[in-house]
Structure formats: C-alpha cells, structure tokens
Amino acid sequence: MYKVLITDPLSDLGIQKLLMDPEVEVVRKTNLSFDELLLEIESADALLVRSQTQVTAEVIEKAARLKVIGRAGVGVDNIDITAATKKGIIVVNAPDGNTISTAEHTFAMMIALARNIPQAYRSTIQGEWKRKQFVGVELKGKTLSIIGLGRIGGELAKRAKVFQMDVVAYDPYLTEQRAKKLGVKKASFEEAIAIGDFITVHTPLTKTTRHLINQDVFTQMKPGVRILNCARGGIIDEDALYEAIQSGKVAGAALDVFVTEPPGEHPLFSLPQVIATPHLGASTVEAQENVAIDVSEEVLHILHKQPFKNAVNLPSIPEELQAKLQPYQGLAEKLGQFAAQVVQGALEKITVTFAGEVAQWDIAPLTRTILKGALSCHLSDVNDVNAPHLAKHRGIQIIEQKSTKNYGFTQLIKVEIKTDQEQRSVAGTLLNGLGPRITKVDNYSIDISPDGHLLFIQHQDRPGAIGRVGSVLGKYDINIATMQVGREEIGGQAIMLLHIDKGLTSDILQELQQVEGIYSVKEIAL
Numbered sequence: 001m002y003k004v005l006i007t008d009p010l011s012d013l014g015i016q017k018l019l020m021d022p023e024v025e026v027v028r029k030t031n032l033s034f035d036e037l038l039l040e041i042e043s044a045d046a047l048l049v050r051s052q053t054q055v056t057a058e059v060i061e062k063a064a065r066l067k068v069i070g071r072a073g074v075g076v077d078n079i080d081i082t083a084a085t086k087k088g089i090i091v092v093n094a095p096d097g098n099t100i101s102t103a104e105h106t107f108a109m110m111i112a113l114a115r116n117i118p119q120a121y122r123s124t125i126q127g128e129w130k131r132k133q134f135v136g137v138e139l140k141g142k143t144l145s146i147i148g149l150g151r152i153g154g155e156l157a158k159r160a161k162v163f164q165m166d167v168v169a170y171d172p173y174l175t176e177q178r179a180k181k182l183g184v185k186k187a188s189f190e191e192a193i194a195i196g197d198f199i200t201v202h203t204p205l206t207k208t209t210r211h212l213i214n215q216d217v218f219t220q221m222k223p224g225v226r227i228l229n230c231a232r233g234g235i236i237d238e239d240a241l242y243e244a245i246q247s248g249k250v251a252g253a254a255l256d257v258f259v260t261e262p263p264g265e266h267p268l269f270s271l272p273q274v275i276a277t278p279h280l281g282a283s284t285v286e287a288q289e290n291v292a293i294d295v296s297e298e299v300l301h302i303l304h305k306q307p308f309k310n311a312v313n314l315p316s317i318p319e320e321l322q323a324k325l326q327p328y329q330g331l332a333e334k335l336g337q338f339a340a341q342v343v344q345g346a347l348e349k350i351t352v353t354f355a356g357e358v359a360q361w362d363i364a365p366l367t368r369t370i371l372k373g374a375l376s377c378h379l380s381d382v383n384d385v386n387a388p389h390l391a392k393h394r395g396i397q398i399i400e401q402k403s404t405k406n407y408g409f410t411q412l413i414k415v416e417i418k419t420d421q422e423q424r425s426v427a428g429t430l431l432n433g434l435g436p437r438i439t440k441v442d443n444y445s446i447d448i449s450p451d452g453h454l455l456f457i458q459h460q461d462r463p464g465a466i467g468r469v470g471s472v473l474g475k476y477d478i479n480i481a482t483m484q485v486g487r488e489e490i491g492g493q494a495i496m497l498l499h500i501d502k503g504l505t506s507d508i509l510q511e512l513q514q515v516e517g518i519y520s521v522k523e524i525a526l
C-alpha cells in the first residue's frame, strides 16, 4: 500500500484516480505545523503540494520512503530540488494545467490597474462618488513588455494583441519564429524595460531572476509605467518598487505574489497605487482540476513504475523517444548490473557505447539506467534521478559514446567498467522474439539471457574443467539451466557463463575457486 500525503488544498475531482487506486491510501492533511509535517512525511511514499507547503531539506531528510513529490502547479521554488535529487526522489509538476487561468488573471489585473477598479470599488461602497479621482488609461495603443515569454507570457501576449496593445518581449530563449507567430516584437531586456507602458514578469524565480527588476532597472523605465507580478514574489525587489511608486516613476502596481506569503501588513499596501490578490493566478475551478488530475496521474505512474513525463529533476524525454527507448531500458539496467558485478575493486570509470539503430537517438536516458544498474549493486536507493549525482559524488567518470561498429547486430550496447584493479566489458542486444541477450563479455562471444543467477568463471581451456565445475555444483544440488563457453585460443584463457537455479553460499564459491584450472569465479545476480 502506498501512502500519498496531500498537504495543500487540491481539487476533489482532480484526485479521483488516486482515491480509486486500490494500492493507494490518500491522507489529506492541510495546515500542518512543521513538526506535524515531519511526522507525517516519515511514512509517505508520495507527497502532493501546491505553493504553501515548504518542502525543505529537513522535511526531505525525514522522508524514509518518499519516492515522489508532486507539485499541483508550476513553480517548485517551495521544494528543495537539490535535496530531493540527492535522495533519489522524483519531483514532478503540472506545468500546463493553470496556464490559461494565470494569463487571464494577469490580464484582469492589468485592466483593474489601468482603470483603478479595486480602488474605485472600495471608495464607492463607502458611499463616495469620486469619478475624477479614478480616471484611468486605455490599453489600446499602449506597449506591454513581457519579461519571460513562456507558457503564461505567451497566452498573455495573445490576449493583449486582441486589445490592440503593442507587445514586446524579452526572453533569452525566444526565437524570431515564435515571436512572429505570437505577433510580438522580440526585444533585449533593456529595450523591453525602456519602452513598456505596462511591464509584466513571467519568469520562474531563480538565482538570476531574483530582483531582476531592481532599483537600477526602475530608473530605466518610462515615467508613469505600470508594473505587474503574477509570477513569483522576489522577481521584483519590493523595496525598490515601493520607492519607485513613492517617487512617482511608477504609476501603479498589481501584485498577486509576494516575497513572504501571506505578506501580512506589507508597506506596499499603504500605497493607493498598489492593487493586490492573494496568489490567485491558478485559483480557478478549471485550473485546480487540471493540475490535480495531471499530478495525480504522474504520481500514480511513478508509484507503479510506469513512464512519466514532467519530472523537474530529470531531463524531459519526448513521448516518441520514450517509446523507442523503452524496450532497451531492461537491457541497459542488466548490462550495468552485470558489469559492476563482474569486476573486482572500486569503480573509477564507466564507458557506455551505443551502436546500430539505438545510436541514432538521444541515448542519455539509457546511460542513466546503465549507471543506475551499476551503482545499485553497491549502493541502496539508487534510481534514475540520483544515479548521476551519486557517481559524481564518488568521483566515477562517465563516458557516453556512439559507434558505427555493431558487429552484425541491429543494435548493440557495450558497457566497459574500469576499477582500481581491472577493466572489463559486457555487451548486449535485443533479439527479436528473445528479448535482451548478453552477446559478449570482454573478448568472448556468448549468447545468454541476462536474468536470474549467473556464474562467471575464468579458466584454462583444458579437457575436464567443465566437468569438474559441474560435479561441485551437482554435489550441492545446484542445477545448471544453461551454459556458454568461450575461449581465445585452444588451450588458452577461457570463460564459462552458467545459469544456475539458485544462489551459492560463500563456501561453495570458495570450493569452486579451488577447482583445478579455474582462475576466478564470480556470482552475478540479475
């Protein structure tokens, strides 16, 4: 049974799939204190949050069984991604479900700001009738500068165009083609800041975007500019905004997000030019249903070990590529496991080589799986998320390469492992109808399915060696299911690779080591 802990308000309809899964126990506990969260997280397999729950390194440290953190929304700045990655916890978000709602909210804020609607409402219901005080400005013909033209920025641009605004955008990843498609003028940051009548930010909050709009940037703006932030508190320096409004440079600001949430009695709220909402961008029935459905599905896929797509701490794999790579995942993991068990000593370097059809694709996800297989023989809790981190931490060098040498196979994956004592290699392929096969160990050609208990024996190619190994195993009632033999030359070095029906005790292994003509025996569990 998997415990899925939900600590922020999520749509009831959206989490139906979780509630209906017979292997899932949903525990909904909102407004937990930090200590209560630490208690609950200990036994959770999955955690689902919005922006309220602070998933700090301390929380992650306490999570003994946690496999996935699901963010029902976009921003993951309330989750310590580095700590999650180190622990092998997958972080997934729901990046698409609230785009429209947030773009619409930003647009509503822009109109409210242009026409002083919140201020006029407050005054009117207090019995006043101040028509002159609340004269606004039209949007038509004004320049809207969008900083960050991603999903929300793009949807906002479309709406602004319908209102006949001139839209300019700065985004380091904006192509001319996308700008043209959206009818937006691509600008530098400085240009966008200098010409905007309305400036709105739609970037994530990162080290580079924190205080992106600061005191110096305010001085470069047009007098009377209006500012919007429906992205994240902290992208705009709140103190600098306060000063810019006080000085008259900024005519008004619309804020949905704050550095500290809830912001309490914020100095900005003492300024009549500031309008605010309590982080409502994604708060629509539709968006909440969408993000809860998306993230619930992702969490279920992860718990049930099925493919998933929106991991924040794993590079995203296009669905088409995922479908192509999927059949190779099992082979990749087994090759990693085999290679790590066939060597003696501490891992120093792993070289993976892809040849044939598979070499035409982006094979980074397979390299991760090979690495996971290799490391999991010596470390616990290794997965695709933390495998590269664990390798780096241990100083293991990873080399990924493609080759044209496929030795007659449609596709071939080779894993070479170097330790402080030796270097060995194993290669494998997928055979039609037979599935994964190991086709080569070092320079010996073989054909064996990578599963169950294997015995890898190095011996001298002399009559009787095979029989002697067989009689030791027979003595202990250990059945040999299959056997492959390979040699370099007659009478020279040779190998045996045996499938046995059960594992060996260390005593039997030792006895095998002492058989005449045997150099080494390694048991490999796949």
Ligand SMILES: NC(=O)c1ccc[n+]([C@@H]2O[C@H](COP(=O)([O-])OP(=O)(O)OC[C@H]3O[C@@H](n4cnc5c(N)ncnc54)[C@H](O)[C@@H]3O)[C@@H](O)[C@H]2O)c1
Pocket: 073, 074, 075, 076, 095, 098, 099, 102, 147, 148, 149, 150, 151, 152, 153, 170, 171, 172, 173, 202, 203, 204, 205, 208, 209, 212, 230, 231, 232, 256, 257, 279, 280, 281, 282, 283
């Ligand atoms: N108020 C809300 O309730 C609410 C709801 C949803 C999303 N958000 C926030 O809105 C923001 C945007 O969300 P999105 O879904 O559009 O994300 P997105 O990833 O689709 O877009 C972000 C864009 O910002 C750009 N960017 C990154 N660094 C930049 C920089 N230094 N300068 C300019 N552009 C930069 C990226 O290239 C990207 O195109 C995020 O911060 C998200 O957390 C808020």
Ligand SMILES: O=C(O)[C@H](O)COP(=O)(O)O
Pocket: 050, 051, 052, 072, 073, 074, 075, 076, 098, 279, 281, 282, 283
């Ligand atoms: O990043 C997001 O998706 C938004 O900020 C929404 O946050 P919320 O889920 O707390 O409303």
